[in-house]
Amino acid sequence: MSMPMEMITAETEIARAGFAWREGEGGVRALVCEPLEGEGFPNAFSTRGGGVSPFPENSLNLAGFDEDSAENIRENRRRLIRLLGGEWTLAACWQVHGLEVRVVRDAEDTQSEREHCDALTTRAPGVLLGVKTADCVPVLLADARRGACAAVHAGWRGTLAGIAGRALERMRDEFGTDPAEVSAAIGPAARACCYEVGAEVVNAFRAKFPNADSLFTPTHDGHALVDIQLANRQQLVEAGVAAGRVHTLPLCTICRPELFFSYRREKRLYGRTGRLLSVIGMRNADSS
Ligand SMILES: [Zn+2]
Structure with a gap:
């Protein structure tokens, strides 16, 4: 079957933006930001196929333990992480649309997924930082000079609060990161084609950002x-x-x-949705 024209255009834009498809076990597909990978930071933005979860079937659901079995989520995570090659310990957290940035010191420090925060940063090789999204913006940061990286969850609330900037500040304080040496990948999210918000959100952004008008396309009321x-x-x-x-x-x-999973689209239709995972880390020197 030939690809529709708009999809060919989309594929060209994906490549031009610096991203490439990676495929693995069970038909798992992820998008990798090649410039970050080239700087020594394996990374992946998951998509929804190739897993073992419902939502509705063969879904690569990577979080949400109250809506899917831990067994499914573990298997799906294993398949995604396998795409990166080598050995990894995943660090994730309980995201609350806040401003907390957690420093992951080593692979032993990755077990507290119930800890509340919205960004993770590390300098420990072999630790894979992951943020869960379904419409919110995942942001991955890489500082090759200091050997540090970060994963950030930024919904409109986190964006309004400045969570990405906060993660950069924490990298500077902890690791000496100079933002001028950082590369960033902004992953799949509810985009301006679809993501409509009400006046209270528009006004909150206007109050905080002088150039907020560039972010909005007015619709109605x-x-x-x-x-x-x-x-x-x-x-x-x-x-x-x-x-x-x-x-x-x-x-x-x-x-x-x-x-992709979309909270906005699917929660309304089915009452639940899966979660994507965006990951970044530095390879262990001794892993293959
Ligand atoms: Zn859209």
């Missing part, structure tokens, strides 16, 4: 489509990251249901 990928990109650039080192994946979780 004070509502607007918002580009939270762009908002995160702007925050990173404002914090000192070079614009050319921020790579944004041009794929929307709401209008690409064959690729």
